[in-house]
Amino acid sequence: MPVVEYRLEDRLPTVEEFLAVTTAVGWTDAYDPAAVPASLAASLHAVVAVERDRVIGLGRLVGDGAIYYYLQDLAVVPERQRRGVGAAILGRLEEWIAGRASSRTFVGLFAAGESVGLYRRFGYAVHDDMTGMFRVGPR
Template identity: 55%
Template sequence: MIDTFAVLDRLPTPAEHRRLAEAVGWTTAFDWDTTPASLAGSLAGVVAMAGNHVVGMGRLVGDGVKYFYVQDLAVLPAHQGAGIGTALLRRLLDHVASTAPSTAFVGLFATDGAVPLYERSGFTRGDMTGMFRLVKPTEGPTEG
Protein backbone atom coordinates (compact mmCIF):
# COMPACT_ATOMS: atom_id res chain seq x y z
CA MET A 1 0.00 0.00 0.00
CA ILE A 2 1.15 3.56 -0.66
CA ASP A 3 1.07 6.60 1.57
CA THR A 4 1.04 9.28 -1.11
CA PHE A 5 -0.64 9.53 -4.46
CA ALA A 6 -1.74 12.28 -6.81
CA VAL A 7 -5.02 12.52 -8.70
CA LEU A 8 -4.75 13.90 -12.23
CA ASP A 9 -7.62 15.11 -14.39
CA ARG A 10 -7.14 12.94 -17.46
CA LEU A 11 -8.42 9.73 -18.94
CA PRO A 12 -6.34 6.60 -18.66
CA THR A 13 -4.67 5.53 -21.88
CA PRO A 14 -6.11 2.36 -23.41
CA ALA A 15 -3.09 0.43 -22.10
CA GLU A 16 -3.49 1.84 -18.58
CA HIS A 17 -7.22 1.12 -18.68
CA ARG A 18 -6.64 -2.48 -19.69
CA ARG A 19 -3.94 -3.07 -17.09
CA LEU A 20 -6.12 -1.73 -14.27
CA ALA A 21 -9.28 -3.47 -15.50
CA GLU A 22 -7.55 -6.83 -15.75
CA ALA A 23 -5.93 -6.33 -12.32
CA VAL A 24 -9.36 -6.05 -10.70
CA GLY A 25 -10.80 -9.03 -12.55
CA TRP A 26 -12.58 -7.29 -15.42
CA THR A 27 -10.72 -9.35 -18.03
CA THR A 28 -13.78 -10.24 -20.12
CA ALA A 29 -15.79 -7.07 -19.47
CA PHE A 30 -14.39 -5.14 -22.42
CA ASP A 31 -13.92 -5.42 -26.16
CA TRP A 32 -10.35 -4.17 -26.09
CA ASP A 33 -10.42 -3.12 -29.75
CA THR A 34 -13.14 -0.55 -29.02
CA THR A 35 -11.66 0.77 -25.77
CA PRO A 36 -9.88 3.76 -27.38
CA ALA A 37 -13.15 5.03 -28.93
CA SER A 38 -15.06 4.36 -25.71
CA LEU A 39 -12.54 6.32 -23.67
CA ALA A 40 -12.64 9.17 -26.21
CA GLY A 41 -16.42 9.41 -25.70
CA SER A 42 -16.02 10.07 -21.97
CA LEU A 43 -17.07 13.34 -20.36
CA ALA A 44 -14.14 13.38 -17.94
CA GLY A 45 -11.51 11.10 -16.51
CA VAL A 46 -9.18 10.85 -13.55
CA VAL A 47 -6.15 8.75 -12.76
CA ALA A 48 -4.29 8.20 -9.50
CA MET A 49 -0.52 8.26 -9.72
CA ALA A 50 1.95 6.72 -7.28
CA GLY A 51 5.22 8.09 -8.53
CA ASN A 52 5.21 7.46 -12.27
CA HIS A 53 2.71 4.60 -12.10
CA VAL A 54 -1.04 4.78 -12.67
CA VAL A 55 -2.62 2.88 -9.77
CA GLY A 56 -6.26 3.94 -10.19
CA MET A 57 -8.72 5.32 -12.70
CA GLY A 58 -12.27 6.47 -13.17
CA ARG A 59 -14.34 8.28 -15.72
CA LEU A 60 -17.71 9.89 -16.32
CA VAL A 61 -20.06 9.12 -19.19
CA GLY A 62 -23.49 10.55 -19.92
CA ASP A 63 -25.09 13.61 -21.47
CA GLY A 64 -22.98 16.10 -19.52
CA VAL A 65 -26.04 18.10 -18.46
CA LYS A 66 -28.45 16.11 -16.32
CA TYR A 67 -27.27 12.51 -16.36
CA PHE A 68 -23.81 11.31 -15.42
CA TYR A 69 -22.56 7.80 -14.79
CA VAL A 70 -19.41 6.81 -12.96
CA GLN A 71 -17.68 4.23 -15.13
CA ASP A 72 -14.62 2.03 -14.74
CA LEU A 73 -13.58 3.19 -11.27
CA ALA A 74 -10.76 0.81 -10.35
CA VAL A 75 -7.74 0.76 -8.08
CA LEU A 76 -4.95 -1.80 -8.23
CA PRO A 77 -5.59 -4.38 -5.48
CA ALA A 78 -2.23 -3.69 -3.81
CA HIS A 79 -3.24 -0.04 -3.41
CA GLN A 80 -6.84 -0.47 -2.25
CA GLY A 81 -7.69 0.81 1.20
CA ALA A 82 -5.48 3.89 0.93
CA GLY A 83 -8.27 6.33 0.02
CA ILE A 84 -7.52 6.32 -3.70
CA GLY A 85 -11.00 5.21 -4.77
CA THR A 86 -12.58 7.84 -2.55
CA ALA A 87 -10.29 10.54 -3.98
CA LEU A 88 -11.04 9.52 -7.57
CA LEU A 89 -14.79 9.47 -6.92
CA ARG A 90 -14.65 12.86 -5.16
CA ARG A 91 -12.83 14.38 -8.15
CA LEU A 92 -15.44 13.00 -10.56
CA LEU A 93 -18.30 14.31 -8.40
CA ASP A 94 -16.57 17.70 -8.21
CA HIS A 95 -16.53 17.72 -12.01
CA VAL A 96 -20.27 17.08 -12.09
CA ALA A 97 -20.92 19.83 -9.54
CA SER A 98 -18.84 22.33 -11.49
CA THR A 99 -20.31 21.57 -14.93
CA ALA A 100 -23.97 20.58 -14.47
CA PRO A 101 -26.29 23.59 -14.84
CA SER A 102 -28.76 22.21 -12.27
CA THR A 103 -29.09 19.25 -9.93
CA ALA A 104 -27.68 16.22 -11.71
CA PHE A 105 -28.39 12.49 -11.46
CA VAL A 106 -25.20 10.47 -10.96
CA GLY A 107 -25.59 6.74 -11.37
CA LEU A 108 -23.27 3.76 -11.34
CA PHE A 109 -23.05 0.01 -11.09
CA ALA A 110 -20.99 -1.34 -8.21
CA THR A 111 -19.47 -4.68 -7.38
CA ASP A 112 -20.43 -5.98 -3.94
CA GLY A 113 -16.99 -5.08 -2.61
CA ALA A 114 -17.29 -1.48 -3.81
CA VAL A 115 -20.72 -0.77 -2.32
CA PRO A 116 -19.29 0.64 0.96
CA LEU A 117 -17.11 3.10 -0.98
CA TYR A 118 -20.12 4.48 -2.81
CA GLU A 119 -22.36 4.49 0.25
CA ARG A 120 -19.75 6.53 2.17
CA SER A 121 -19.96 9.06 -0.67
CA GLY A 122 -23.74 9.39 -0.41
CA PHE A 123 -24.88 6.90 -3.04
CA THR A 124 -27.99 4.89 -2.25
CA ARG A 125 -30.12 2.30 -3.93
CA GLY A 126 -33.19 4.40 -3.16
CA ASP A 127 -36.30 2.88 -4.62
CA MET A 128 -34.61 1.90 -7.88
CA THR A 129 -33.09 -1.32 -9.13
CA GLY A 130 -30.08 -1.11 -11.39
CA MET A 131 -30.47 -3.12 -14.55
CA PHE A 132 -28.56 -3.63 -17.76
CA ARG A 133 -28.74 -5.48 -21.06
CA LEU A 134 -26.07 -6.33 -23.61
CA VAL A 135 -26.98 -5.50 -27.21
CA LYS A 136 -25.02 -7.03 -30.06
CA PRO A 137 -24.42 -5.02 -33.22
CA THR A 138 -26.60 -5.77 -36.23
CA GLU A 139 -25.22 -7.15 -39.46
CA GLY A 140 -26.60 -4.22 -41.40
CA PRO A 141 -29.29 -1.57 -41.33
CA THR A 142 -32.65 -2.65 -40.02
CA GLU A 143 -35.76 -1.93 -41.99
CA GLY A 144 -38.65 -0.31 -40.24
Protein backbone atom coordinates (compact mmCIF):
# COMPACT_ATOMS: atom_id res chain seq x y z
CA MET A 1 0.00 0.00 0.00
CA PRO A 2 1.54 3.35 -0.98
CA VAL A 3 2.11 5.94 1.73
CA VAL A 4 -0.49 8.70 1.81
CA GLU A 5 1.07 12.15 2.09
CA TYR A 6 -1.31 14.56 3.74
CA ARG A 7 -1.39 17.31 6.31
CA LEU A 8 -3.72 17.83 9.25
CA GLU A 9 -5.45 21.17 9.64
CA ASP A 10 -7.26 22.25 12.79
CA ARG A 11 -10.33 23.77 11.18
CA LEU A 12 -13.90 23.02 10.26
CA PRO A 13 -14.46 21.44 6.88
CA THR A 14 -16.46 23.54 4.48
CA VAL A 15 -19.98 22.31 3.80
CA GLU A 16 -18.80 21.04 0.41
CA GLU A 17 -15.82 19.19 1.93
CA PHE A 18 -18.01 17.69 4.65
CA LEU A 19 -20.61 16.46 2.17
CA ALA A 20 -17.94 15.08 -0.20
CA VAL A 21 -16.29 12.98 2.53
CA THR A 22 -19.51 11.80 4.19
CA THR A 23 -21.02 10.92 0.81
CA ALA A 24 -17.85 8.99 -0.11
CA VAL A 25 -18.24 6.83 3.02
CA GLY A 26 -21.92 6.18 2.33
CA TRP A 27 -23.55 8.50 4.83
CA THR A 28 -25.86 9.89 2.15
CA ASP A 29 -29.02 9.58 4.25
CA ALA A 30 -27.44 10.56 7.56
CA TYR A 31 -27.84 14.32 7.23
CA ASP A 32 -30.30 16.89 6.03
CA PRO A 33 -28.00 18.96 3.79
CA ALA A 34 -29.85 22.13 4.81
CA ALA A 35 -28.85 21.51 8.45
CA VAL A 36 -25.14 20.92 7.79
CA PRO A 37 -23.97 24.57 7.93
CA ALA A 38 -25.52 25.14 11.37
CA SER A 39 -24.27 21.79 12.63
CA LEU A 40 -20.71 22.50 11.55
CA ALA A 41 -20.84 26.00 13.03
CA ALA A 42 -21.86 24.55 16.42
CA SER A 43 -18.79 22.27 16.56
CA LEU A 44 -16.28 22.73 19.36
CA HIS A 45 -13.31 21.78 17.20
CA ALA A 46 -12.56 19.95 13.98
CA VAL A 47 -9.61 18.47 12.11
CA VAL A 48 -9.36 17.81 8.39
CA ALA A 49 -6.78 15.71 6.56
CA VAL A 50 -5.78 17.31 3.27
CA GLU A 51 -3.98 15.51 0.44
CA ARG A 52 -2.76 18.10 -2.05
CA ASP A 53 -5.88 20.32 -2.17
CA ARG A 54 -8.49 17.65 -1.38
CA VAL A 55 -9.94 16.87 2.03
CA ILE A 56 -9.61 13.09 2.44
CA GLY A 57 -10.75 12.82 6.05
CA LEU A 58 -12.35 14.75 8.86
CA GLY A 59 -13.40 14.54 12.45
CA ARG A 60 -15.10 16.94 14.78
CA LEU A 61 -16.07 17.39 18.39
CA VAL A 62 -19.39 18.56 19.75
CA GLY A 63 -20.46 19.00 23.36
CA ASP A 64 -20.49 21.56 26.12
CA GLY A 65 -16.76 22.28 26.03
CA ALA A 66 -16.31 21.63 29.74
CA ILE A 67 -17.55 18.27 30.99
CA TYR A 68 -18.96 16.48 27.95
CA TYR A 69 -17.29 15.96 24.59
CA TYR A 70 -18.67 13.81 21.82
CA LEU A 71 -16.56 12.61 18.92
CA GLN A 72 -18.66 13.14 15.82
CA ASP A 73 -18.23 12.35 12.13
CA LEU A 74 -14.78 10.76 12.01
CA ALA A 75 -14.58 9.70 8.37
CA VAL A 76 -11.89 8.99 5.77
CA VAL A 77 -12.60 8.53 2.06
CA PRO A 78 -12.55 4.80 1.21
CA GLU A 79 -9.44 4.88 -0.99
CA ARG A 80 -7.40 6.36 1.90
CA GLN A 81 -8.72 4.18 4.73
CA ARG A 82 -6.45 1.80 6.67
CA ARG A 83 -3.43 4.02 6.14
CA GLY A 84 -3.34 5.87 9.46
CA VAL A 85 -5.36 8.91 8.43
CA GLY A 86 -8.25 8.22 10.81
CA ALA A 87 -5.86 7.51 13.69
CA ALA A 88 -4.01 10.76 12.99
CA ILE A 89 -7.26 12.76 13.01
CA LEU A 90 -8.40 11.05 16.22
CA GLY A 91 -5.01 11.67 17.82
CA ARG A 92 -5.20 15.39 17.02
CA LEU A 93 -8.74 15.60 18.43
CA GLU A 94 -7.57 13.77 21.56
CA GLU A 95 -4.73 16.30 21.98
CA TRP A 96 -7.24 19.14 21.77
CA ILE A 97 -9.46 17.54 24.41
CA ALA A 98 -6.46 16.84 26.68
CA GLY A 99 -5.65 20.54 26.73
CA ARG A 100 -9.09 21.27 28.18
CA ALA A 101 -10.19 18.16 30.03
CA SER A 102 -10.54 17.67 33.75
CA SER A 103 -10.01 14.36 35.50
CA ARG A 104 -13.75 13.63 35.15
CA THR A 105 -14.31 14.71 31.54
CA PHE A 106 -16.58 12.35 29.63
CA VAL A 107 -15.79 11.68 25.96
CA GLY A 108 -18.39 9.65 24.09
CA LEU A 109 -18.90 8.32 20.59
CA PHE A 110 -20.80 5.79 18.54
CA ALA A 111 -18.68 3.26 16.64
CA ALA A 112 -19.73 0.88 13.92
CA GLY A 113 -18.08 -2.06 12.19
CA GLU A 114 -14.33 -2.07 11.86
CA SER A 115 -13.93 1.37 13.44
CA VAL A 116 -14.35 -0.18 16.90
CA GLY A 117 -10.74 -1.37 16.85
CA LEU A 118 -9.45 2.15 16.19
CA TYR A 119 -11.33 3.57 19.15
CA ARG A 120 -10.22 0.74 21.45
CA ARG A 121 -6.58 1.59 20.63
CA PHE A 122 -7.28 5.08 21.98
CA GLY A 123 -8.75 3.74 25.22
CA TYR A 124 -12.46 3.80 24.42
CA ALA A 125 -14.52 0.93 25.77
CA VAL A 126 -18.07 -0.21 26.31
CA HIS A 127 -19.13 0.40 29.89
CA ASP A 128 -21.11 -2.40 31.55
CA ASP A 129 -23.44 0.01 33.34
CA MET A 130 -24.26 2.18 30.30
CA THR A 131 -26.30 1.60 27.18
CA GLY A 132 -25.86 3.82 24.14
CA MET A 133 -29.23 5.00 22.86
CA PHE A 134 -30.48 7.31 20.14
CA ARG A 135 -33.45 8.35 18.07
CA VAL A 136 -33.68 10.18 14.76
CA GLY A 137 -36.11 12.97 13.96
CA PRO A 138 -38.76 14.69 16.01
CA ARG A 139 -40.77 12.67 18.46
